[in-house]
Amino acid sequence: MNIELFFQRTEALHKRLADLYQTATVLPWVPQDMLPQAFEELHSTSRTVQLAVEELYQQNEELIQTQNFLEAERQRYQDLFELAPDAYIVTNTEGRIYEANSMAAQLFNVSKNFLVGKPLVNFVPLEERQQIRTELNRLVQSDRTKELLVRLQQRHGKTLNAALTVAVVRNQDGKVVSFHWLIRNITERQQWQSSEDNSINNILENRQLSKYSKGENITLNPLEIFYVNQGWVKLSTFCETGEEILIGLAGPGMVFGSSMTSLNIYQAIALSNVELISIYTTEIPASSTLSSTIVPKINQRLQQTESFLAISGRRQVQERLRYLLEFLKQEIGEPITQGIRLQVRLTHEDIASACCANRVTITRLMSKLRKEGIISFDTKKHIILKDFN
Numbered sequence: 001m002n003i004e005l006f007f008q009r010t011e012a013l014h015k016r017l018a019d020l021y022q023t024a025t026v027l028p029w030v031p032q033d034m035l036p037q038a039f040e041e042l043h044s045t046s047r048t049v050q051l052a053v054e055e056l057y058q059q060n061e062e063l064i065q066t067q068n069f070l071e072a073e074r075q076r077y078q079d080l081f082e083l084a085p086d087a088y089i090v091t092n093t094e095g096r097i098y099e100a101n102s103m104a105a106q107l108f109n110v111s112k113n114f115l116v117g118k119p120l121v122n123f124v125p126l127e128e129r130q131q132i133r134t135e136l137n138r139l140v141q142s143d144r145t146k147e148l149l150v151r152l153q154q155r156h157g158k159t160l161n162a163a164l165t166v167a168v169v170r171n172q173d174g175k176v177v178s179f180h181w182l183i184r185n186i187t188e189r190q191q192w193q194s195s196e197d198n199s200i201n202n203i204l205e206n207r208q209l210s211k212y213s214k215g216e217n218i219t220l221n222p223l224e225i226f227y228v229n230q231g232w233v234k235l236s237t238f239c240e241t242g243e244e245i246l247i248g249l250a251g252p253g254m255v256f257g258s259s260m261t262s263l264n265i266y267q268a269i270a271l272s273n274v275e276l277i278s279i280y281t282t283e284i285p286a287s288s289t290l291s292s293t294i295v296p297k298i299n300q301r302l303q304q305t306e307s308f309l310a311i312s313g314r315r316q317v318q319e320r321l322r323y324l325l326e327f328l329k330q331e332i333g334e335p336i337t338q339g340i341r342l343q344v345r346l347t348h349e350d351i352a353s354a355c356c357a358n359r360v361t362i363t364r365l366m367s368k369l370r371k372e373g374i375i376s377f378d379t380k381k382h383i384i385l386k387d388f389n
């Protein structure tokens with residue numbers, strides 16, 4: 001129901017009650033001792049409706065603010081996608097390209113407009129196209145990022161050796177909706193790949209670790225990106241009313257940093273004991289090893305942010321909570337005997353900030369799920385999930 005219309009109807013109800021009261025007081029056949037109690041009950045009910053309208057207004061405003069924040073975050077990652085130092089394309093499950101960055105157009109020696117709508121196999125030599133088609137069929141059944149080494153053919157016939165990193169993207173129902181491809185020209189880089197000095201592990205292991213204890217606020221520098229070596233980090237912002245909004249969770253192998261967002265308020269808090277490795281943003285385009293490693297991880301953060309955005313767009317709090325738990329099960333869940341255990345301990349306040357709801361509502365809904373046997377908790381208060389079906 002339209003909130004404004006609902007508000008207007010509650011105002012009309014108040015006016016109608018006032019008119020009825022005035023009319024009833026002058027009617028001789030209405031017992032006077034019945035009026036106070038009857039109208040007190042009506043007033044109480046009307047006040048409850050008013051409070052419900054006010055809460056709907058507040059939740060609607062919070063939802064709009066959250067969507068604006070997350071849209072700004074999504075746009076930031078879109079810019080990073082476009083300016084990535086390597087070729088990036090997005091295809092459907094049949095391998096047809098519907099998004100590509102400038103480096104992809106340069107790699108294939110065509111314009112971006114020409115790339116969009118074309119099957120990826122069009123840029124593979126005829127004798128190797130069946131390999132790509134077979135891999136596409138396998139990817140639909142996979143949840144893991146996969147590496148492929150193939151030959152690609154540019155528009156005017158020149159071939160090159162390429163390393164393809166492909167990530168599978170699923171919707172909330174688990175259906176594969178797209179493939180994200182990072183494409184690197186390795187014709188001139190193959191000697192680098194065999195060089196131990198250019199190994200990403202060597203690059204990172206020679207750096208000093210920054211350690212934070214659970215609950216600590218992580219100091220952010222706009223000139224650097226953090227690589228999570230161990231632990232989990234909560235990423236959040238604040239709306240105008242001062243309420244926290246959860247916008248991401250960064251775990252081992254993931255990256256985050258204030259340079260990756262356009263939000264004015266952006267904080268990172270350790271959800272457990274955390275070890276971080278600092279990488280300056282100027283290092284990434286200067287190192288092929290770093291760029292080929294970090295860019296897919298930036299894309300991973302983009303996918304996570306868009307998932308939070310989709311969850312916040314659900315109309316009902318109960319529905320938002322359900323989709324959030326399903327998302328967290330896929331993102332940070334680990335199989336145990338009782339079900340799927342979330343590796344990170346999230347408070348009701350954390351869950352409420354991700355669902356654009358108040359903590360009291362989330363506590364009530366979580367209690368209901370627990371009574372229904374859908375969720376439980378381990379000794380460390382980690383959520384254990386079972387199927388929602």
